[in-house]
Amino acid sequence: MNPSGAGRCAPVVAVVNYTDTPPERLSSLVGTEATLRAASTKVGLDAILPEARIVVVWAYKSDLLEGSWELAGDVEWVHVAAAGVDRPLFPKLVESSAVLTNAAGVFDRPMAEWVLMCILAYVKEFFDNVEYQREHRWVNREVGVLEGQKALVVGAGGVGRDVAHMLGLVGMEVRGVARSRRDGDPDFGTIHPIGDLAELLPEADYVICALPLTAATQGLFGGEEFALMKPTARFINVGRGASVDEEAMIAALKQGQIAGAALDVFVTEPLPPASPLWDLPNVFVSPHMSGSGFEERLAAQFLHNLRRWKAGRPLLNVVDKRLGFVPYRG
Structure with missing residues (x-):
């Protein structure tokens, strides 16, 4: 499935974050191309998810999205700001029509x-x-x-x-x-x-x-x-x-x-x-830091895919939800 994002000027993006404020670099790069709303708790995510067309799991170890997924009826695309998607990938997301992408290439x-x-x-x-x-x-x-x-x-x-x-x-x-x-x-x-x-x-x-x-x-x-x-x-x-x-x-x-x-x-x-x-x-x-120095690249990668989504073009880094990773296409 290719997300039907054509024609949406500023879609609401629910950001699962460590705080209730969107990441600074992500906000700066995305600007007015999307409306970013962040949550770090279930109560906060429940409040913003019904309006969202896109979800960004910035806090990649969070399991908040699974607990609130029943409210994500309009979500077409979930992006995980990490290479591994084992934590955010749950059965209802696998069974849904939502496209899942990851941050492959950044790290x-x-x-x-x-x-x-x-x-x-x-x-x-x-x-x-x-x-x-x-x-x-x-x-x-x-x-x-x-x-x-x-x-x-x-x-x-x-x-x-x-x-x-x-x-x-x-x-x-x-x-x-x-x-x-x-x-x-x-x-x-x-x-x-x-x-x-x-x-x-x-x-x-x-x-x-x-x-x-x-x-x-x-x-x-x-x-x-x-x-x-x-x-x-x-x-x-x-x-x-x-x-x-x-x-x-x-x-x-x-x-x-x-x-x-x-x-x-x-x-x-x-x-x-x-x-x-x-x-x-x-x-x-080493405290899980081998891929450090990534926030700028993570934000730029999401923005690139966001523009593709808005134009109705296929997204990059689409995860095979059954396998749990992006298959090699070489």
Whole structure:
């Protein structure tokens, strides 16, 4: 379905936000092209939703929309200001005629840079140097190089593609894993099906998880997967925390089954103070910030799609609501 937005000068857009005021940059860019009304509570959303033709879930972890969806009778388009749509995607939205879009593309380059930073920190022993500096120790030694290191990127969406491209530029050998096999891919060469994961894990120096959270990816990395990895391998997660069995990962890290992990996402966020991950010496914890620096791009992306909607043109980044992500069209 293509939203019938042609002819609407200033549609009401209900913004699920962290406050009852629309995001400043979004308001500034959209201007008079739409009427933005924000809510951070169910009472507030119930008041504005009946007038809305469009919903923007800016607070992407919020579940407010599900509780108020019965009032969204005129909503044709729901936009989630995030790459993952697992939290805002609920059964009644799936069954509805509303088109769902996400912010695919906004976070790809920053997240790829974060992955490269982590790999460089490991290869050049940056974390060790920080400790030596604290101890006032001068430890001159040989460190590794990126060229020839093997990376396995699990998830071949926009983030995974930018990761593969960036790692390829610095001489790493990159393989990709997705739902099905594809040959002749411009970024990966061959993309292997998820069923080949067990064969590919033992060869990788770095395993990068860039998966959306769906029923198929929930708990994908467990004890068996970590046991298959090299004891010198590192695991990097910029996808979703729930794609990993955290207890199994913690056990693998403690037992030396893998050498380390760089984690930007977790099952529970914020990461609880009692989590062992904070104190494991071979773990780098980052507070879900690998895609930072995005507000300007998020607002510009929505405005671009808003203009397409108003012109009656097909929207970009349409999520397959059954799959839970934007299918690759290459």
